[in-house]
Amino acid sequence: xxxxxxxxxxxxxxxxxxxxxxxxxxxxxxxxxxxxxxxxxxxxxxxxxxxxxxxxxxxxxxxxxxxxxxxxxxxxxxxxxxxxxxxxxxxxxxxxxxxxxxxxxxxxxxxxxxxxxxxxxxxxxxxxxxxxxxxxxxxxxxxxxxxxxxxxxxxxxxxxxxxxxxxxxxxxxxxxxxxxxxxxxxxxxxxxxxxxxxxxxxxxxxxxxxxxxxxxxxxxxxxxxxxxxxxxxxxxxxxxxxxxxxxxx
Amino acid sequence: xxxxxxxxxxxxxxxxxxxxxxxxxxxxxxxxxxxxxxxxxxxxxxxxxxxxxxxxxxxxxxxxxxxxxxxxxxxxxxxxxxxxxxxxxxxxxxxxxxxxxxxxxxxxxxxxxxxxxxxxxxxxxxxxxxxxxxxxxxxxxxxxxxxxxxxxxxxxxxxxxxxxxxxxxxxxxxxxxxxxxxxxxxxxxxxxxxxxxxxxxxxxxxxxxxxxxxxxxxxxxxxxxxxxxxxxxxxxxxxxxxxxxxxxx
Numbered sequence: 283x284x285x286x287x288x289x290x291x292x293x294x295x296x297x298x299x300x301x302x303x304x305x306x307x308x309x310x311x312x313x314x315x316x317x318x319x320x321x322x323x324x325x326x327x328x329x330x331x332x333x334x335x336x337x338x339x340x341x342x343x344x345x346x347x348x349x350x351x352x353x354x355x356x357x358x359x360x361x362x363x364x365x366x367x368x369x370x371x372x373x374x375x376x377x378x379x380x381x382x383x384x385x386x387x388x389x390x391x392x393x394x395x396x397x398x399x400x401x402x403x404x405x406x407x408x409x410x411x412x413x414x415x416x417x418x419x420x421x422x423x424x425x426x427x428x429x430x431x432x433x434x435x436x437x438x439x440x441x442x443x444x445x446x447x448x449x450x451x452x453x454x455x456x457x458x459x460x461x462x463x464x465x466x467x468x469x470x471x472x473x474x475x476x477x478x479x480x481x482x483x484x485x486x487x488x489x490x491x492x493x494x495x496x497x498x499x500x501x502x503x504x505x506x507x508x509x510x511x512x513x514x515x516x517x518x519x520x521x522x523x524x525x526x527x528x529x530x531x
Numbered sequence: 532x533x534x535x536x537x538x539x540x541x542x543x544x545x546x547x548x549x550x551x552x553x554x555x556x557x558x559x560x561x562x563x564x565x566x567x568x569x570x571x572x573x574x575x576x577x578x579x580x581x582x583x584x585x586x587x588x589x590x591x592x593x594x595x596x597x598x599x600x601x602x603x604x605x606x607x608x609x610x611x612x613x614x615x616x617x618x619x620x621x622x623x624x625x626x627x628x629x630x631x632x633x634x635x636x637x638x639x640x641x642x643x644x645x646x647x648x649x650x651x652x653x654x655x656x657x658x659x660x661x662x663x664x665x666x667x668x669x670x671x672x673x674x675x676x677x678x679x680x681x682x683x684x685x686x687x688x689x690x691x692x693x694x695x696x697x698x699x700x701x702x703x704x705x706x707x708x709x710x711x712x713x714x715x716x717x718x719x720x721x722x723x724x725x726x727x728x729x730x731x732x733x734x735x736x737x738x739x740x741x742x743x744x745x746x747x748x749x750x751x752x753x754x755x756x757x758x759x760x761x762x763x764x765x766x767x768x769x770x771x772x773x774x775x776x777x778x779x780x
Contacts, residue, residue, distance in 0.1 A: 482697025
């Protein structure tokens with residue numbers, strides 16, 4: 283059995299905050315603890331805030347290119363400037379949508395640049411962590427230090443999808459576990475070799491955790507207990523489909 | 532808190548089996564029961580088998596078109612014939628992959644036609660249920676009749692994704708709950724109106740359930756307990772992005 287529970291009541295995160303410490307103390311305050319086998323799932327927003335990955339739009343000077351794109355994409359030119367700085371390439375631009383490939387290789391709207399939840403009346407935007415795997419590793423190591431339990435950490439963000447409506451939560455940074463579970467060589471119950479062989483379990487864990495995170499509440503962290511993950515250094519790069527084998531880029 | 536547990540040991544399903552009855556009796560055998568608030572997640576394969584959605588390849592006569600496509604896609608022409616019969620259109624064909632839009636509107640490899648797990652040494656292929664919402668409604672109504680508990684049912688299949696490696700589990704049939712949770716109009720903790728407003732919670736529930744279903748084991752059913760779903764008639768059509776607003780078709 284798998285259990286998923288939210289860690290609620292984490293206070294407003296600001297630059298320099300130690301998220302590992304915050305999570306451990308908030309858990310303790312609710313009479314809970316991190317156990318061997320737990321996976322810690324953290325929404326990108328608080329990671330970006332703790333790392334100071336925030337841009338004040340009023341201080342951004344849009345380039346000529348950004349201003350041009352802003353006309354085509356019906357967005358604030360300064361916001362477009364930030365989106366372009368965070369992108370490796372524009373994948374699609376149409377009907378006011380700007381789908382980019384981020385420098386990490388993630389394909390998502392607006393390079394993951396987000397205007398919501400950044401502070402009262404501000405014109406701030408959060409960027410994705412520069413190196414989400416490293417962010418995950420830092421938090422994991424802090425939690426191990428404080429609790430003695432080495433639990434994998436997954437950092438997540440919600441993206442839209444091709445072909446389907448609604449957003450789901452995805453893994454964008456991983457430390458301590460394999461992102462993909464490989465069934466190659468295993469056989470199904472009729473002894474056929476399995477055809478669908480690789481499951482993106484880190485994405486499934488991200489989606490599972492989102493069910494208790496609830497975007498509108500103050501629940502940026504969840505614990506998944508009971509999933510038999512495969513221990514590894516871990517990286518979300520495992521989940522990025524190289525462009526050469528992507529039929530949709 | 533959310534709990535997810537597998538229902539293991541469901542016997543081999545054959546055409547005409549009553550899945551609702553099978554699930555309820557298997558649960559009872561393990562000392563468990565369906566409770567108010569539970570969501571029942573069922574892998575497509577056993578639904579297709581119970582509904583007789585199986586094709587014997589040796590009895591399939593490939594059309595000229597299917598034979599042509601089979602050369603281009605490096606597949607068995609009879610398999611291609613079945614895939615084409617199940618499709619509304621071919622979305623991409625390259626490097627041995629055949630990505631189609633099914634008659635339900637799902638974009639996936641091979642119209643969801645699957646050669647694995649169908650029987651010893653057979654050349655059978657399973658097709659997706661013809662009307663997965665209806666399949667879900669039938670099972671839900673049977674379970675309500677047997678237990679008195681009206682629990683939503685989600686039927687799932689694992690598909691690949693654009694941009695990302697690894698498969699994840701998706702909702703393809705739904706009865707009894709909203710597929711999408713709409714946060715439009717709600718405000719984040721800084722009183723901004725939330726930008727990411729619609730979460731595809733049925734897909735997240737499918738992914739969450741897959742974590743205990745494990746493709747290689749005999750676990751085609753899972754129960755998700757504790758998710759505050761929104762009651763509705765329910766349909767997976769809510770999750771299908773219409774082609775007019777899909778930048779990737």
